[in-house]
Amino acid sequence: MSELPKKTNAIPNKVIDLLVSDTLRKNGINLDDAKGKLSPDQKQMLKELVEELTTQVNEFVDKTTSPKKGNK
Amino acid sequence: MSQRKYCEQSENYYPMGMEHQTKHWNDDFSNDATVLQDIDQLSSVHQESDELIWIRNSCNISVQTTDTQAAVSLQVGLQLAIALVVSIAIGDSDRSHAVAQDIFQQFNDEQTNKQVIYIDNSKDVNIVTTDTDLSVNIQVLLEVLVALIIKLDVL
Numbered sequence: 657m658s659e660l661p662k663k664t665n666a667i668p669n670k671v672i673d674l675l676v677s678d679t680l681r682k683n684g685i686n687l688d689d690a691k692g693k694l695s696p697d698q699k700q701m702l703k704e705l706v707e708e709l710t711t712q713v714n715e716f717v718d719k720t721t722s723p724k725k726g727n728k
Numbered sequence: 729m730s731q732r733k734y735c736e737q738s739e740n741y742y743p744m745g746m747e748h749q750t751k752h753w754n755d756d757f758s759n760d761a762t763v764l765q766d767i768d769q770l771s772s773v774h775q776e777s778d779e780l781i782w783i784r785n786s787c788n789i790s791v792q793t794t795d796t797q798a799a800v801s802l803q804v805g806l807q808l809a810i811a812l813v814v815s816i817a818i819g820d821s822d823r824s825h826a827v828a829q830d831i832f833q834q835f836n837d838e839q840t841n842k843q844v845i846y847i848d849n850s851k852d853v854n855i856v857t858t859d860t861d862l863s864v865n866i867q868v869l870l871e872v873l874v875a876l877i878i879k880l881d882v883l
Contacts, residue, residue, distance in 0.1 A: 666867035669875070676875045679830045683823055690817040691881050698816055699882045705809055706877055712802055713870045717863050 779843045779857060786850045792857070799862040806869035807832065813876050831872060 680687065694702075779796065783789050811828040818824040841861050847853055877883055 665871065666864045667871060669871070672868075672871045672875045675834055676831070676872060676879065679827055679834065680879075683827045683830065685818055685823065685827060687879055693817055693819055694880060694882070699880075702813060702816070702877055702880075702882050705812075706873055706883070709802075709806060709809060709873065710870060713806075713866050716799060716802055717867060 781845045783847045786847050788852045789847060790854045794857060794859045796859055799866060803866050803869060806866060806873060810873050810876065817880050
């Protein structure tokens with residue numbers, strides 16, 4: 657988590673956390689089983705994927721929310 | 729982002745190839761599907777983000793718009809990543825599909841965002857448009873993805 661690039665929060669973490677937990681619980685997903693299905697290679701791949709997407713999202717958000725300079 | 733300047737006198741001048749959009753402006757875009765999905769594959773994630781900037785009889789107009797296409801691509805990338813993580817971790821395709829659909833539907837992602845800007849008989853105008861809905865949507869999807877992989881001990 658701490659290795660991710662600067663984080664942006666549109667919705668509080670707890671809300672997202674509850675939502676994800678509830679969705680998994682409703683569908684009868686056992687987290688321990690799911691963790692066991694991931695190989696170290698897959699974990700590394702997913703970690704890199706999320707880091708890359710975080711960078712892209714942050715770049716996009718910075719670009720669209722930063723104050724614009726005049727063009728003339 | 730794109731920046732363009734126009735300096736032209738014309739009765740019907742449509743910048744940025746928008747002439748087709750004006751024709752379809754009030755059409756129902758949801759009928760334009762090119763791929764039919766079975767009912768069980770329906771997702772509530774639906775988004776329209778259209779922008780129309782009409783400039784006529786004007787000079788020295790500067791336009792700076794959000795690159796909506798890039799945002800939509802990023803959004804699709806995040807949705808795919810969430811579906812991928814769920815699929816790998818759960819294995820069972822029916823259950824992983826149900827979980828991914830549940831997650832996307834929680835947000836009731838349906839949004840319509842239409843901007844119309846009309847400039848006539850003007851000079852030295854600077855237009856800057858932003859699409860806040862898309863930014864927020866993308867941030868939320870990223871938060872969900874991060875929450876998921878933290879639960880799976882990937883981070």
